[in-house]
Amino acid sequence: MSKNLTTSEGQPWSDNQHSQTAGKRGPVLIQDYQLLEKLAHFNRERIPERVVHAKGSGAKGYFELTHDMSAYTKADVFNGKGKKTPLITRFSQVAGESGYPDTYRDVRGFAVKFYTQEGNYDIVGNNTPVFFINDPLKFPDFIHSQKRDPKTHTRSQDMQWDFWSHSPETLHQVTILMSDRGIPASYRTMHGYGSHTFKWVNDKGEQFFVKYHFRTNQGVHNMSNELAAKLCGDDPDYLQNELFNSIEEKDFPSWTLYVQVIPYEEGLNYKHDIFDVTKVVSQKDYPLMEVGQMVLNENPENYFEEMEELSFSPANLVPGIEPSADKVLQGRLFGYKDAARYRLGANYEQLKVNRPINEVNNYHRDGFMSQGHDGSANYEPNSVDGPTEVPSAKIAPDQLTGETGHFKPYDTDNFSAAGELYRLFDEGEKERLVENIKSNLGQVKSHDIKVLEAKQFYQADPDYGERVAKALSLSVDEIK
Numbered sequence: 001m002s003k004n005l006t007t008s009e010g011q012p013w014s015d016n017q018h019s020q021t022a023g024k025r026g027p028v029l030i031q032d033y034q035l036l037e038k039l040a041h042f043n044r045e046r047i048p049e050r051v052v053h054a055k056g057s058g059a060k061g062y063f064e065l066t067h068d069m070s071a072y073t074k075a076d077v078f079n080g081k082g083k084k085t086p087l088i089t090r091f092s093q094v095a096g097e098s099g100y101p102d103t104y105r106d107v108r109g110f111a112v113k114f115y116t117q118e119g120n121y122d123i124v125g126n127n128t129p130v131f132f133i134n135d136p137l138k139f140p141d142f143i144h145s146q147k148r149d150p151k152t153h154t155r156s157q158d159m160q161w162d163f164w165s166h167s168p169e170t171l172h173q174v175t176i177l178m179s180d181r182g183i184p185a186s187y188r189t190m191h192g193y194g195s196h197t198f199k200w201v202n203d204k205g206e207q208f209f210v211k212y213h214f215r216t217n218q219g220v221h222n223m224s225n226e227l228a229a230k231l232c233g234d235d236p237d238y239l240q241n242e243l244f245n246s247i248e249e250k251d252f253p254s255w256t257l258y259v260q261v262i263p264y265e266e267g268l269n270y271k272h273d274i275f276d277v278t279k280v281v282s283q284k285d286y287p288l289m290e291v292g293q294m295v296l297n298e299n300p301e302n303y304f305e306e307m308e309e310l311s312f313s314p315a316n317l318v319p320g321i322e323p324s325a326d327k328v329l330q331g332r333l334f335g336y337k338d339a340a341r342y343r344l345g346a347n348y349e350q351l352k353v354n355r356p357i358n359e360v361n362n363y364h365r366d367g368f369m370s371q372g373h374d375g376s377a378n379y380e381p382n383s384v385d386g387p388t389e390v391p392s393a394k395i396a397p398d399q400l401t402g403e404t405g406h407f408k409p410y411d412t413d414n415f416s417a418a419g420e421l422y423r424l425f426d427e428g429e430k431e432r433l434v435e436n437i438k439s440n441l442g443q444v445k446s447h448d449i450k451v452l453e454a455k456q457f458y459q460a461d462p463d464y465g466e467r468v469a470k471a472l473s474l475s476v477d478e479i480k
């Protein structure tokens with residue numbers, strides 16, 4: 001039997017089809033509180049969408065630790081083989097708005113929130129091991145160049161290639177984006193990466209640098225440009241539907257989590273700057289070590305409450321896992337919680353999907369929509385047995401020397417990683433890469449931007465540069 005319809009205050013609602021009117025033909029009465037409430041609430045249904053990664057979807061599941069990591073980290077989630085931790089994920093596009101087609105060429109977000117016994121731990125990564133920039137100060141400019149032109153309000157190849165060609169550190173990520181991996185066939189068939197270097201600390205206080213790799217157990221599959229373009233029209237929510245339907249059909253996607261573990265001193269002296277997120281750490285130097293399995297076996301019941309109200313932050317860390325000095329990561333430690341306060345409000349951590357599974361005890365109080373605070377002490381120090389500090393959770397020390405200042409990137413090699421990646425591609429992959437660059441960079445009006453970008457492809461690998469030059473009808477002499 002269906003339930004009684006009520007107002008939001010619980011009163012029975014007599015008629016949901018006809019407004020109260022003065023006489024059969026109207027006008028409507030201001031005493032029709034249900035009508036006014038219904039219209040007013042509707043006006044307030046939308047909240048600001050995420051400023052980036054607005055289009056996305058995800059699922060819930062668990063992480064099972066298959067390898068005890070206590071030699072490297074004291075984090076409870078990675079200690080004790082067999083431990084299962086509930087989690088929620090969200091996969092996303094980066095640049096487009098919330099209704100944007102899923103199959104447009106773009107980097108994909110890959111965010112995981114582990115609900116651990118020691119609080120929430122988030123890995124907020126992408127489906128690529130590197131990022132476009134290596135200084136957080138450049139992030140708003142970079143994103144602006146991906147968003148709509150301020151005059152025409154349309155996406156612009158000119159803007160994004162203008163930014164990229166003047167920011168050579170983007171070359172590695174641009175090469176990945178223009179490769180087959182720029183359009184995954186499914187969220188289930190892409191790898192995920194923490195991208196930055198993080199720090200693990202064990203219970204002896206020993207420190208290690210780590211890189212996270214979620215490798216899809218479904219195998220990597222990408223989509224052709226032709227199919228992607230067709231789906232942009234036929235099914236703009238294709239990736240979202242595909243993930244949802246596979247979970248409904250109990251075909252649960254899973255990923256194996258691996259880490260590269262780099263001893264602290266070795267990390268500081270590695271041949272590339274491990275704090276520069278445009279660079280990778282070679283798996284030959286530091287092979288992948290298996291950690292566990294991530295399985296997604298439950299769809300959200302309520303998209304808004306579980307995906308829109310969901311908030312990730314690289315600052316959500318637990319004891320035994322710490323940030324590294326990576327400048328972009330450091331900027332992100334601020335950015336996400338600030339975004340959440342704007343997008344969801346000061347008490348966003350109290351929303352169901354963001355609440356940790358363990359108890360929250362602190363001296364924060366009140367604010368809009370506060371729900372979680374009891375009437376106990378709201379100040380410290382106190383003599384009323386309020387919550388006390390946990391000294392064992394203190395961070396491990398780093399030794400710092402040097403002067404303050406605005407420094408150029410420490411590692412200025414912007415080209416060799418993109419060149420190495422290019423040389424790993426087979427002939428078909430190289431051809432498609434150049435074809436994708438042609439159809440994107442080829443639309444740019446400025447000859448100078450094309451030349452500047454092609455010069456960088458040339459520096460990565462002469463064959464790469466020459467092929468791009470040919471595709472864009474540039475002379476090879478011009479780009480050398």
Ligand code: HEM
Pocket residue numbers: 049050051052053056090091092108109110111124125126131135136137139193194195196277310311312328329331332335336339340343
């Ligand atoms: C979302 C900022 C770099 C991955 C966001 C959001 C902001 C942001 C403000 C929206 C958050 C929200 O409204 O809840 C930044 C800044 C960056 C940066 C300032 C650099 C300085 C990166 C990098 C990665 C990344 C390097 C991946 C390695 C993501 C993902 C999301 C996101 C996956 C979507 C999270 C979700 O599904 O809710 N970013 N970002 N971002 N960012 Fe970044």
